[in-house]
Amino acid sequence: RATVEAVVAESLADVHALLDPFQDELYDLLCYSLENLEQPLPGDFPAPRAAAVEHWRQLRAMFLTQKGDWRKSVTRREGFPTGKGEASERKEHLQNLADRLRSIAGLQQALHAIAWLPDTSASSDSWQIVLRLSHVLPNLAACLLLVFRRHGQVDHSQVALSALTALGTDDAPTELALRLDYAIEHILVDEFQDTAISQYRLLSRLTRGWGEHNQANPDAPRTIFIVGDGMQSIYGFRDANVGLFLRAKNEGFNGLLPQSVALHCNFRSDQGLVDWVNATFRQAFPAEDDVRRGRVAFTEAVAVRPAGSSAAVSLHAFHGEQARQQEAALLVRQVQEALADPTVNSVAILGRSRGQLAPVLAHLQAAGIPFAAQEIERLAGSAVIVDLMSLCRALANPADRVAWFALLRAPWCGLTLADLRALAGNGREARYSNLQGVLPGHGGEGLSPDGRKRLQHLVLCLAWAARKRDRLALRVWVEQLWLRLGGAATVTEEASLEDAAIFFSLLQQAEQEGVGLDVDWLQRRLDKLYASGRDAGARLQVMTLHKSKGLEFDWVLIPALASTTRGERREILLWDEYNSPGGERGFLLAADEHNDDKAPTLYNFLKRTRREKSRLESTRLLYVGATRAARRLVLTACLNAQETDEAVQEAVRLKPPGEASLLHSIWPVFEQQAPVHAPAVLPAAAPMATARPWWRLQSLPSPVAAPT
Secondary structure, rough: HHHHHHHHHHHHHHHHHHHHHHHHHHHHHHHHHHHHHHOOOOOOOOOOOOHHHHHHHHHHHHHHHHOOOEEEOOHHHHHHOOOOOOHHHHHHHHHHHHHHHHOOOHHHHHHHHHHOOOOOOOOHHHHHHHHHHHHHHHHHHHHHHHHHHHHHOOOHHHHHEEEEEEEOOOEEHHHHHHHHHHOOOOOEEEOOOOOOOHHHHHHHHHHOHHHHHHHHOOOOOOEEEOOHHHOOOOOOOOOOOOOHHHHHHHHOOEEEOOOOOOOOOOOOOOOHHHHHHHHHHHOOOOOOEEOOOEEEOOOOOEEOOOOOOOEEEEEEEEEOOOOHHHHHHHHHHHHHHHHHOOOOEEEEEEEHHHHHHHHHHHHHHHHHOOOEEEEHHHHHHHHHHHHHHHHHHHOEEEEEHHHHHHHHHHHOOOOOHHHHHHOOOOOHHHOOHHHHOOOOOOOOOOOOHHHHHHHHHHHHHHHHHHHHHHOOOHHHHHHHHHHHOOOHHHOOOHHHHHHHHHHHHHHHHHHHHOOOOHHHHHHHHHHOOOOOOOOOOOOOEEEOOOOOOOEEEEEEEEEEOOOOOOOOOOOOOEEEEEEEOOOEEEEEEEEEOOOOOOOOOHHHHHHHHHHHHHHHHHHHHHHHHHOOEEEEEEEEEEEOOOOOOOOOOOOOOOOOOOOOOOOOHHHHHHHHOOEEEEOOOOOOOOOOOOOOOOOOOOOOOOOOOOOO
């Protein structure tokens, strides 16, 4: 509770400082409002304390609507009844004061945040849930350790926790910690802006006593060297906390105060790009650093390379039913222009998510443009993997008629639909018949001559598989059967052979773990893997923005800026660390009470805090993508047009993007600079693949000699 009250007090202190010159007027109007609402009156202007939060909420309601906009008028609900005389004068005074307050930078946001401050006197149902879970979670953690021991594996979180345990606490360091204290004199950490709390604590324990050591041994100091850029902290989904970077920058570790050196020179990008990034993101980033809120101020760069001969940045906006197709078509033209220039060595298309890149991939394939895709297309969508899974399903379950028909239709057999229909109708109870039992004795009745040859080849291969079952290793058995069927000969791309090799490795892993031929286990593993890139040596690279971190390309194209990702899940527990301006640290933990989202609970406060940090991280993510470009940057977005009167001819006005989109933070610049492309009727669009496009593999001629 003390930590919650400290958080509330800190937020109220920010508002209190902004409103300090207007205290007398505000107090007078607040008392008038509360008196009309028959609420208790404060003895003085509300202090920045949790106990006075209700008075602060009433103060906020006098000036802001529920959505956080400035009020155009007040009513009796805010404590300002209609009428003449004093009622009219009070309203006029309030409006005059509101006009003056609007000019104060940051006041509107600070006032609006009061609505989300947790009420420390509210029901304790949330805390009761936390207490109950605190008894359950340690037992679950102990059970997880038993699972780790049984499998001989641990996850990354357990590795970090084990490292902390091995070093002991500050009061009781272990022998390992004492031994390392003599062995380690210098520590260098790169990419520190994406540090998680467990990593931060590890560094803190490794550097225990270093401040005292340096005071006693000035000629042999121990040092810690931290490299990082807070503006490029983009791994919040991995529990990275940019506030830890700011804390280390300001406080250091155990008495070691760092000397901060800012590097401003940009050796990568042309001057035109650097100037545009400076002008655009200066407005998008927060004005100053804030450790608790995870805010990082913008630092301008200085270009070393001169400006190029052509425009460095190109912005494009689309709207209408065919907006996504127009966007993809424009990107293809831009890529073709870049690849036609022999001086352009690398081009990259970067997306926030794999799904947002799918339309562009389909158009690139339709245009015949080679590209390398890094972990974009899921392995389960690869055509060779689909056919291999059909083979495994048929081998695992003879009664799976769908799998057996897929086996007969696969390119290594390639029966026509007419031949499949003839096989499907064979026998008196055709729909219930077991195809594995029917095929060996089938004489080819009703099949085409070519179909009989193909079926005979398949039957011979399956007979070999039946004889070798359980006599060969699982991987060897399936792989040899696939080769006998001619599966390798049907593959037309080298990347598909790499995909098949990954699949066979999974079979080997399944046997080592004692799973065997379990198609559900295989499917779960495949859903977590990605297919091999199409052309690793291609000048065009397609990847996510996170994958592009640390890379450089001559041209960078970032589509779908107005799109958003999947909404956040409602977690059972939410937590956050708190660092007060005085250096005190605390921990906030809340359980989901299933209350209204607008209720002033700690859970909703933490949820909103997480959402705000995610929005700030989206700004940094777009900054990372934009700064990958060396010569040219292309940004595109598909938006909705505002409704207008058809009788009035006026320029199309676009609706602003949502707060969860990448475009939201730079919308003022984009709206001003981006031309709006008129909707166009395009020809039939290329199929939009949700995963890897399904290319039909080459069918083998009949018959195929099985390898010996």
